[in-house]
Amino acid sequence: MEQEKVHLRLLLLAGFVLFWMSAIFARVAYLQLFLHSEYMSRASRQQRHTIDIYPKRGVIYDRNMHPLAMSVPVQSAFAVPAEVKDRAMAAHLLAGALGMTADEIRDKMDSGSTFVWLKRKLPPAKSEAVESLNLKGIYLQEENQRYYPKRELAAHVLGFVDVDEKGLGGIEREYDNLIRGKDEKVAVMTDARQHVFDAGEAQSDRGINVVLTLDEKIQYVAERELEAAIAKTHAPAGTVIVQDPNTGAILALANWPKFNPNAASSASTEARTDRAISNIYEPGSTFKLVTLSAAFDQNLIRADEIFNCENGAVTVAGHLIHDHKKYGMLTVADILANSSDVGAIKIALRLGSPKFYDYIRAFGFGTPSGVDLPSESRGLVNALEHWGSYSIASVSMGQEVGVTPLQMITAVSAIANGGLLYKPHVVEQMRRGDADLLLEGPSALAEPKRIIRPETAAMMRHLMEGVILHGTGKKARLDGWTAAGKTGTAQKIDPDTGKYSRSNVIASFTGFAPINNPAVTILVSLDSPGGYPHGGGDVAAPVFQKIADQILPYLDVPRDIPVSPQLVQAAYRQRAETEDTSLDDLSTVDFNASPDASEAVAKPEGEMPQLQQPPEVVMSADEGGDIVVPDFAGRTMREVGEKCMRLGLNPVLVGTNLAIQQSPEPGTRVRRGTKVMVEFGDPPVRLRKSK
Amino acid sequence: MATAYQWSGPSSEEILDGVAARKPEMMRARAASRFANQAVAAINRRKKPVMVEFCTVKRIDNSRLVRRVEPVKMRHLYKTVALGSIIAAFCMLYVYQHFRCIDLGFQLEDLKAKTQQAQKLNGTLKLEIAYLRDPHRIDVIARRQLGLTQPTADQLREYMSSAGVEVAAVQFTRPNHVP
Numbered sequence: 033m034e035q036e037k038v039h040l041r042l043l044l045l046a047g048f049v050l051f052w053m054s055a056i057f058a059r060v061a062y063l064q065l066f067l068h069s070e071y072m073s074r075a076s077r078q079q080r081h082t083i084d085i086y087p088k089r090g091v092i093y094d095r096n097m098h099p100l101a102m103s104v105p106v107q108s109a110f111a112v113p114a115e116v117k118d119r120a121m122a123a124h125l126l127a128g129a130l131g132m133t134a135d136e137i138r139d140k141m142d143s144g145s146t147f148v149w150l151k152r153k154l155p156p157a158k159s160e161a162v163e164s165l166n167l168k169g170i171y172l173q174e175e176n177q178r179y180y181p182k183r184e185l186a187a188h189v190l191g192f193v194d195v196d197e198k199g200l201g202g203i204e205r206e207y208d209n210l211i212r213g214k215d216e217k218v219a220v221m222t223d224a225r226q227h228v229f230d231a232g233e234a235q236s237d238r239g240i241n242v243v244l245t246l247d248e249k250i251q252y253v254a255e256r257e258l259e260a261a262i263a264k265t266h267a268p269a270g271t272v273i274v275q276d277p278n279t280g281a282i283l284a285l286a287n288w289p290k291f292n293p294n295a296a297s298s299a300s301t302e303a304r305t306d307r308a309i310s311n312i313y314e315p316g317s318t319f320k321l322v323t324l325s326a327a328f329d330q331n332l333i334r335a336d337e338i339f340n341c342e343n344g345a346v347t348v349a350g351h352l353i354h355d356h357k358k359y360g361m362l363t364v365a366d367i368l369a370n371s372s373d374v375g376a377i378k379i380a381l382r383l384g385s386p387k388f389y390d391y392i393r394a395f396g397f398g399t400p401s402g403v404d405l406p407s408e409s410r411g412l413v414n415a416l417e418h419w420g421s422y423s424i425a426s427v428s429m430g431q432e433v434g435v436t437p438l439q440m441i442t443a444v445s446a447i448a449n450g451g452l453l454y455k456p457h458v459v460e461q462m463r464r465g466d467a468d469l470l471l472e473g474p475s476a477l478a479e480p481k482r483i484i485r486p487e488t489a490a491m492m493r494h495l496m497e498g499v500i501l502h503g504t505g506k507k508a509r510l511d512g513w514t515a516a517g518k519t520g521t522a523q524k525i526d527p528d529t530g531k532y533s534r535s536n537v538i539a540s541f542t543g544f545a546p547i548n549n550p551a552v553t554i555l556v557s558l559d560s561p562g563g564y565p566h567g568g569g570d571v572a573a574p575v576f577q578k579i580a581d582q583i584l585p586y587l588d589v590p591r592d593i594p595v596s597p598q599l600v601q602a603a604y605r606q607r608a609e610t611e612d613t614s615l616d617d618l619s620t621v622d623f624n625a626s627p628d629a630s631e632a633v634a635k636p637e638g639e640m641p642q643l644q645q646p647p648e649v650v651m652s653a654d655e656g657g658d659i660v661v662p663d664f665a666g667r668t669m670r671e672v673g674e675k676c677m678r679l680g681l682n683p684v685l686v687g688t689n690l691a692i693q694q695s696p697e698p699g700t701r702v703r704r705g706t707k708v709m710v711e712f713g714d715p716p717v718r719l720r721k722s723k
Numbered sequence: 724m725a726t727a728y729q730w731s732g733p734s735s736e737e738i739l740d741g742v743a744a745r746k747p748e749m750m751r752a753r754a755a756s757r758f759a760n761q762a763v764a765a766i767n768r769r770k771k772p773v774m775v776e777f778c779t780v781k782r783i784d785n786s787r788l789v790r791r792v793e794p795v796k797m798r799h800l801y802k803t804v805a806l807g808s809i810i811a812a813f814c815m816l817y818v819y820q821h822f823r824c825i826d827l828g829f830q831l832e833d834l835k836a837k838t839q840q841a842q843k844l845n846g847t848l849k850l851e852i853a854y855l856r857d858p859h860r861i862d863v864i865a866r867r868q869l870g871l872t873q874p875t876a877d878q879l880r881e882y883m884s885s886a887g888v889e890v891a892a893v894q895f896t897r898p899n900h901v902p
Contacts, residue, residue: 034760098853099853102846104846179850181850181856182857183859221828229828230828230832248858256859511876581876585879
């Protein structure tokens with residue numbers, strides 16, 4: 033009986049255990065089979081979080097990979113007002129940390145929004161201060177801040193961004209979708225303590241890096257010399273462009289007024305305007321290059337052909353047009369050198385309106401150049417059917433036509449490189465990591481377009497050299513390099529009278545150097561320079577000379593004429609103010625101060641610095657030096673040109689194919705800069721002698 | 724050979740005394756109570772007429788008998804054991820990997836955070852370098868602090884390379900020169 037009871041109890045116990053285990057098993061099976069998805073989603077909701085990855089804008093480099101614009105992560109403070117218990121206390125504490133008033137913060141938190149930015153893009157010190165307060169409902173969010181470390185340098189090319197990192201100007205705007213990248217959400221797994229133990233990698237496109245054709249040193253020289261010219265002439269605006277005529281690449285693009293893209297919102301609209309591509313002006317005499325190029329290309333004129341310049345006045349379709357000087361008989365070369373309006377009009381009349389118009393369009397005027405910058409203007413060229421009876425006369429001397437500085441320099445570059453019109457561009461390449469991206473669409477580099485014959489370009493280069501040697505552009509003459517160019521003094525229309533003003537002009541100079549194998553084309557344009565004289569040859573040509581003198585050695589361009597002997601002022605500075613400054617204390621430098629721009633800053637007379645001791649004057653003799661003329665027989669034109677450049681000789685290349693004759697003879701000793709005439713042609717066939 | 728079994732255990736008093744002598748512990752008391760009940764039952768049985776029971780013991784030597792195990796069953800057994808072992812090993816490996824993954828996940832996130840910090844610092848330093856290389860800043864220092872001036876044309880001398888250097892010079896083609 034007792035045993036039965038025991039057995040019964042054991043049985044009950046076993047049954048209970050079995051039931052208990054079955055129940056657990058059944059529950060587990062139920063959870064696993066029927067509630068699996070629900071509980072998985074619950075777990076996922078608890079463990080899984082998504083965080084926003086804000087794309088970091090790509091870096092913008094110059095051609096030497098020096099960063100011009102870059103983004104670094106910073107913190108922004110925001111509040112969730114519902115979570116802030118004591119708003120008055122929080123506002124009081126945050127006011128000190130954020131540098132705002134307590135009322136401002138309180139107003140933001142009381143605005144009724146569930147989320148309010150307190151202050152965005154905080155400096156590290158302020159974000160640390162906010163973090164140390166550890167206030168409930170106050171959070172920090174990581175964002176990226178765009179910095180332009182070179183400040184105003186190339187500001188108009190780079191552009192700027194708004195507070196949300198959206199490009200609003202320049203390259204930042206043109207390639208915003210590529211530089212910006214895309215927003216992304218990344219899933220992370222967290223434990224109960226919200227520690228992340230598994231986070232996915234951000235896969236979206238990060239902003240690509242852009243390598244510009246600009247060179248920051250050339251850009252700085254251009255900006256410095258432009259600023260100096262502005263200070264000297266008191267011109268309200270100006271532009272300098274430096275272009276590589278062999279590719280169309282823009283090496284520097286400077287505008288005045290300029291702005292700091294780090295604080296673009298405080299700059300005026302005028303300062304943010306890229307005048308080089310959007311400002312239309314009447315080019316004046318620089319447009320005579322187009323007139324003469326067209327006439328030469330049509331074989332209608334010769335360089336030594338003489339035109340009667342009518343003693344400074346000519347009547348076209350009943351309108352009397354005066355020249356800026358009274359010229360009589362001038363050759364075509366002199367017409368360009370002296371910038372005779374009457375001569376240019378007569379040449380244009382011989383050319384005829386239709387052909388002249390075709391050449392104007394072929395040079396790229398009246399259509400956007402296609403530069404990879406936003407807001408480019410197409411210029412203003414009236415359609416041929418809208419030309420008046422004397423339009424051809426006006427256009428031939430650069431009136432009744434509107435161009436942008438970029439269009440003008442691109443046209444002159446075409447003359448410089450032998451007649452090929454390249455598309456100007458500022459983007460060299462785009463990179464994602466180390467890989468280069470190919471440009472597509474309108475930004476892709478197009479094949480150059482031939483607009484004039486090489487012979488025409490060579491003739492124009494020769495005539496443009498005359499402008500600098502004995503014409504209106506003497507102040508653009510370089511020491512050590514040949515140069516060619518054209519001055520322009522375009523009268524502006526007086527808004528009060530509606531007529532051309534005599535005092536308000538746009539003084540410009542466009543040229544290139546050296547003449548053979550040009551390395552750079554430079555355009556200088558000053559809007560309404562003050563004082564007198566204010567012509568392009570007086571105020572713009574010296575700027576060309578100063579810029580070219582600095583960037584040609586920098587680009588390692590060989591000299592092609594001897595350096596003239598000159599007085600060399602040894603490095604002497606009035607250093608009274610800086611004598612005590614040591615290299616250990618560079619922080620005292622006022623970076624906002626304008627550097628001494630090669631005695632270019634205007635100083636009123638009588639305020640010249642008083643030297644404490646007379647400057648050392650050293651006479652430098654022209655060493656010259658005898659150069660042995662090499663034997664060029666059988667060499668290609670390129671080889672001869674490079675060899676002459678290297679030796680400092682001035683090559684005159686005639687014909688095509690291989691060199692067959694030369695003058696002076698090989699082995700002759702000559703001075704630097706001597707012209708060496710090399711004739712090219714089919715080499716004589718040499719018969720092999722039979723043994 | 725038969726053997727008669729009779730109760731020869733202690734009397735009920737002895738048992739009760741023995742039980743009483745035990746300590747009143749919970750566990751032991753429960754056992755003692757059960758034992759006492761059995762003892763009382765034995766005493767009650769003693770009061771009945773003695774019944775002699777006989778049991779015949781036959782000693783059988785079966786040590787030479789060998790249980791035949793079928794090889795197929797053994798193979799099944801081995802397979803089952805091996806399979807079970809493998810499954811168990813895999814289960815343990817899976818559990819180990821799972822927790823190891825979580826552990827490594829934490830370490831990985833730590834390293835990622837450190838990498839991000841380093842990248843942030845790197846970016847800040849690059850920005851500082853870019854500021855320091857500002858041509859305007861260098862120009863101001865060169866002209867105002869060091870008293871440097873721009874060289875004149877005849878202070879610059881071109882490097883006249885010898886014939887052997889021409890090959891090396893090819894590598895330094897002018898950056899903006901297109902052949």
